[in-house]
Each structure stands twice: as structure tokens, then as C-alpha cells.
Amino acid sequence: MSPTSSPDRTDRIRGKTYLGIDVAGALGLTGTMIAYLSLSSLIPVAFALGYREPIWPFVGAGVIAGGVGLGLQRIGHRSPGPIGFREGYLVVSLTWLLAAMYAALPYLLSDEKQVSRPVDALFEGMSGFSTTGASVIADVDALDRSLLLWRQLSQWLGGMGIIVLALAVLPRLRIGGRQMFESELPGPEVHQLAERIRDTARRLWLLYIALTAVLIGLLLLIGVTGLDDRMDPFDAVGNALTTMPLGGFATDPRSLEPFAPVTQWVVALFMAIAGLNFALLYLALARRRPRVLVRDEEARLYVAMLVLGSVVVCAELIHAGLFSGEEAVRQAVFQTTSLMTGTGFAITNYVSWPTLSIMAMIGLMFVGASAGSPTGSVKVVRHLLVGRLLRRELRQTIHPELVQPIRLNGKTVDERTLRAVLAFVLLYIGIFIIGAVLLAVDARVSSLELGMTEAIAASAGTLGNVGPALGFAGPMGSYAPFSDFSKLVMVVLMWIGRLEVLPVLVLLTRNYWRV
């Protein structure tokens, strides 16, 4: 038999080899994640039972998500082998998109009017898991308590990362986990806390849970002791669940404004803490090595920028006669911390603040907190590295032959990492501009009153996972007036922003799918 006559061989050569990635395997793994994630609906079910509210929205969401997850998992059985490095991007991106849809289900299944439309529900769901905090719900008081809790909980689950959580609890995800872990955890480099990625993930989550518990305890204490009349146990839990992930969904339509100054100070402090690198925070708290945090260049710059932003805003607030004394300091510190870390809480409607403060607010949205924290945006370490790159570029203009490695905490940073940082910042700015333009164009088409700063703030606020923008979408308002198209644009911005641009964009290249 001559070789060419073998149908088997012809088939093998001419067969579908152009697809370079194992889609079935990726879908299977995504399915596993979603199936496990669907168990989280049991928590609001318990609350709904306790509050005697309908449990069906959550049961329904759990069942649908579980079913979809298991279905996808079955597809995974067709996969030829364990998935690799390339499939990781697809798994991460898809998991987050499906997670947002899962978070949207209870809103759809409930009879709550404010989020009854699919686009609104998806917006709220993505805003939840991506810890953005932008909301289409103007009046959260109208929500069932269990539904409100679900909204807070979605931010808490998204904060430390769904995949990091999966790596921590699922036994099966060992191989291929590291790369997904890195594309989900914010920042250019990941601090390794243990040899196994799984142990690192566990430690991060334990620290996250512990800090949340401490904050809940403190807020409860403030409520019980009568320091804050407005603080009841539900508010304590609800707001703690969105402070630690730097989310920003509040349990009151006027965000944290109705709460007492002491509450606002405590929340400001915890926002600042949550904006530190969790790996370093773990070493500082659990291993009692506070020096690693104090010496860290990123942490230092982060604190310096918080202080600088607060001072500038505080000076202007006093100068403009808006606030004085402790209140001026509190307003400046709280609002700076909230917007820089990408939380999005507010203790006043800063929409009407003077120009410099508004500029500071928008500018801070591009700073972000430390890498390795649940923040969004560019992150302080990238600003640090880009600054050093530019300084080197200036020096090399005069001394072309000068060889100058860029260092971070005394260690040289790989040139590839630097290129990735630069690419990230450029892509980030590009996407921000495209987002702002799309919002402006769509506002014109749908004849929505949207000023330039408002379009900018909405794009920066959603891409940076900050939350509130300016104008009607300000801290006390809602995103509801935007058209469906604009909302979908912002859903994509939140998605891209949470996964730090590259994992999503890489899916849009032909090379990714080809052999």
C-alpha cells in the first residue's frame, strides 16, 4: 500500500490543525470554575431564609450557573490532555465574563424593577465581580436585604480573584495554574509566598478573610457602642464586604455619607490597608516582618501619593471655604483614598467640588493602589517603573552608551517586564480614550446630556474599576441613564480593566488562535 493512498494519513495531514489552542479543554476548566462558583449562591439563600425573603432568585441562579458549569465541564472531556499556557488566557477571560453573568442572574430573577433588564443586570454583575462599584441602582434601600447582600458579596468574591480562590480550594488545578494566577492577580510581577502556587493562593485568601473579619468586628463595635447610630449589623457586614476588595458598593443610597466620622475614618484606614500588596502584607502581619513593607519602594510611593493627594485636596477645600477643621481633613483623606485605591465610596457628593479637586479625583483614578492588592487601574509600581524608564531615557540621550539596568527594591527588573509595563500603560490609555469617545458619541446619538469631564470620568472610572464618575453617574447618582450600548461598552471596560488588559486583548489576535 502506497503511503498516499492511506485515507487515515490524508485526513491527518489535511485535518483541522489550524486551531492552535485546546478550546474544549479551556471550556471544561472554565465550567469547573463556574460550577464551583455557583455554590456561593447558598450564602444569600441562607440570608433570604433568615429575612423571610424569596430564595428563588438565588436558587435559580445557582442551578443555572451550576448547570452551565457542568455542561461546559462535559465538553472538557473531549479535550486531548491537560491545558497549557495559551489556554490560560481564554479560561481567565471567559471565567470572569461568565462570573459576571452569574452575578446578574439573581437581579433578573428577582422582581426588582431597577435591575430587571438584562443589560442593567449584567452591568451590575460585572461591576460587582470586577470590584468596580458603578451601579445602575439609584435606590438600594428598595432592594431586598438578601439581594443587597448578594451585591456586596459579589464584590468580595471578585476582590481576591475567582481563580486565586479556585486554586486555593480546588484539588485539580495544579498545572497551568501559575500562569492564570499571574494574569488574574494585579501587577507586573507576583510575589511568591510559597513554592506551590496553591499555598500562595491559600495564604492570600486567608489574609483577605482575616482582614475582612477584623473590619466587620470593628464596624459592629462602632454600632454596638453607639458611636455611630446609623450602623446596624447588616451595614457593618455589607460595607466591610465591599471595603476590603476596594469595591465600593454601599448599603445606603448616599454611600457612606450618613455614617459617623469614626466609621468613615475606619473605612478610610482599611481602604488604605487593602491597597497594599497582599503578599507583603502577609509577610508583615503573619510572619512579623514589617520591614518588607516599610522598605518596599512601591508601598512608600503609594503612601506618599495618598498623602500628597490628600494635602492638595484638603488645601483647596479649605481655601474654597467648603469645609474646615477635621471635616476638611476627613473629606480630603477619605475621598483621595477611595478614588486612588479604586474603591468608589463617597462621604459627600464631590461632583460640585472646585476644579483642582475634580482634576485630582480624575487623576487619582489613573494611579491605583499597589500591585497584588484588589485594586484596578494602572497601579503604583507601574508608575514607578515608567518614571524610571523615562529618567533612563533622558540620561541616555546625553550618554548613548550608558548601560543602566532599572531596579526595583534593589533588584534589576527584566527588560521584557519593562516592555510589558510600557505596553500596558499605552494600551490602558488607548482603551480609556476609545471608551470615553464611544460614550460621548453614544450620548450624542441617544441625546443624553454628558459633559466632557463626565465622559472621561465614566470611562476612567469603569476601566480603572473605581466606580462612581461625575455628573449624574456621580457617587450619589447612578449609571442608569446611560443607553444600553454605553452600558455594554462599560461592561467591557470593567472586564478588561479587571484582568489588566492583556489577557483579554490577546484573545483578539489571530496569532492566539492559530498554531
Add this chain to the structure above:
Amino acid sequence: MWKGYPPARMRIVIVGAGQVGSTIVEALHSDHDLTVIDVVRDRLEPLAYRYDVGTIEANGASRRALRDAGVGDADLFIACTSRDEVNLVACSFARVEAPHATSVIRTSNIEYIDLWREGRLDVDFAVSSELETAHAVSRSIGMPAARQTDVFAGGQVQIVEFEVPEGADRAVVDRPLREAKLPDDSRVFGIIREDTLTLPRGGESIRAGDRIVVIGSPTAARAWGALLAPGEATVKDVVVFGGGQMGTAIARLLTAQDIGVRLIEPDRDRAREVAEELPKCRVYNATGVDVDFLERELIGRAQAAVFAIKEDPKNHYAATLARVHGVRFTIAVVHDTISTKVYELSGVDVTVNPRGVTAEEIVRFAHDPRTQQVAMLEGDRYEVLDMITKPTSEYVGLKFRDMPIRGAMIGAIVRDGKAIFPRSDDVLQAGDRVIVFTETKRVPDVERVL
């Protein structure tokens, strides 16, 4: 290790018959019985004919070869090939075969030298060509008035011997030490006067014509240099040509002394490595013979230039070109003994031969094993010890002011990788690495109590 002085006539086994080995043979063959081991016959034959020494053609890192060479009854074992690993293995075999022989190792790795200083490397003496050369270079351009510099703890601690000239700053000279304004983070370890060294007490004062031994941070050492020789400008700009191991070692030592160093290395990857290793040094990726580059970077304005390019012809050309561009003081690292003359003829100010320097150091040790550390401290009465405090030491937890050490002084401690120059109310902790200056006869006491 010998007790006291070495025997007058020794059996010496030398592994490695390269330039270092040959120089050692040349210096020692008339007084001692030598056996040389090398893998290359061509290197051994000239030695055998010229100096009447035993030769064995074998791998020095082989136990059998060492046994054949009779290492068992050797008094001194020297491993001086150009490869660290061969030397280390040869030394550890020699330790097994001849537990009582004194062992000397040549290494180019500064980590090994540090390890040996901490007493964790089982050899009696370790020499690095690179370090010895760097010291020689630094001596000729380094601090004015400084005679010798020794570096500990990665450059954080320096021990410097100064000559005190007439006209030194009155803040430190001619007044009791306890009243003198000494630079921060430094102590006077010893005063050498009329060839005797004393550990100074507070009432003592420094006089012109003395030599003093100072321990301190690099900044403090420089401050001392400025105080003792106020007229001479300190060196701020030295250009090193060539970023090989030699050039890097020189740049490292000079930057540790707070001297500004520019280093030129033609290989892109190597330049990057050097730049990563030496954050304080400015590294250029260029050839030292690119005229545009030399002019653009104003190399001619450098106060001194060191030439450490591996090939002598290139090195020589670069040195000559630098002189043309106006560099005032040039030092060349010479690889071939014969090149020294060439460099001198063309007007290079100082030449240093690394292998020669290394061999000299080993020969010096063979003659007198007490000369390990700081420039020789008179009459072998003093030594610098670099050791780790035991948790059981009775001094742990004591304030420095309360320590009843006689004839010894703790000059610096290294804790968590950082050098501390203890004040009287600082406390010694277990695990501190201490650098102690002590009378030789008290070495066992100091080792026991710490």
C-alpha cells in the same frame, strides 16, 4: 596549620604550573623541596629543568595523583590553578591526605574569600588574583595617605591603614582621642609608632609620623582620608577599561571607597551584568578605542584610568589612546610579564601583574603565615578576626561598654547583613558577625569567649 613559625625547610606541593605556580616555584625552590602537579606537560618541563623540582603530570583534583605526589608528608599545600573548583577539590583532598599540612588556595570568587574569612572554608589561606590586583590598584589611586585597605562584609566595613603626615587636621591629631572629633561610624584600632603597635585608649593621641589603623564605613574612611591629608583632593572620577572579572573587582573596590567609577565594556551582555552587579558604577557599552566616544564622554578629564582589558595589545593601545586624550594618571593591569616593559616604555604610570601579585602574596604567606589580613601589623602581635558570635557566649546581651575584653577591640558588627559600628551602649547579640582587632596571643581567648 603550623604552630608558630613554619619549618625552615618544607615539603611543598603545588597544584598548577601556570604563571602563578611558576612564580611561586621561582621564589621558593632554593629553600624548600617542591613538587608541582599540572595537566600540561609543556608547562612542567621548563620548571623541572630550570629549578630542579619534582613534577607530576596529572589532574590536581584527583586523590590518587595527590597521593602519588606524596602529599601525605607535605608541610604546605598550594592550589593555584586558574580554576576555582579544581583548587577547592584539590584542597579538600589534601585535607584528607595530610590533615596537618597548611593549605593555600587561589580563587577568583570573592564569595569564597568571604567564606574563608568567616572561618567556614577549610583552608588556611585564600588569595584572589582579582582582589589582590584591585587592592594594588586602589593603593596607587585610592585615598591619599592610605597605605592599605581591607574590605569586609561586601564593602560595608573597611579597615584602612593611614600614614599621618605633617599638616593633618588638628581635629584628630595632637589631642587625646576622647576629645578628638573622629568621623562618625569609625574607630581607631591601633596606632603604630616606632614600629610598635598599641591599642589606643581614650587618653592617647595621634601624632604626625604615626601610622594608624582605622575601622569604619566607606564614608568614614574617606572622611579620615580628607582629615589626614587636607591638601590633596580626593579622587572622584576613575575610568576602568574592561569589565571582565578583573575590571569588575577593581570597580567594586573603588566604589566601595566612595570613588566615582565609570566602566567601559565592549560586550553588551557583559556590560549589563556589570551594571546589575555594581549599582554605584556607571557602565558604558563601548570599546575603549572609539575616539568619538572618548571625546563625547570627556574621558580625558578623568583623574585616573585603569586598563583591565584581557588582551595586552588592546589594553596597551587603549592606555596609550587615553593618554593622548589627556588622562593624567594611568594604571595598567598586565597579563604577560614581558609586557610590563612595553607599558612602561610608552609612559603608563603604574603596572600591576595579577599573577605576580598573587604569587607574591602566597610566597609571603609561606614565609610568614601571620600576615593574613591588614597590612602587616607590626611584629605579628595583632590580628583581625572575622567571626560569628555563638549564642552561648557570655558577652551576648552585654553592652559594649561593659565588656571586659583586654587587648582586643570589637570594631564592627554585621547584623542582618548590615554593618553597625557599635557605640558603648549598643548590645551584642547572638549570631552577630563581629570584626575584632586583637593581640595574637589573645586570639584563643577571644575565640573562646565569643
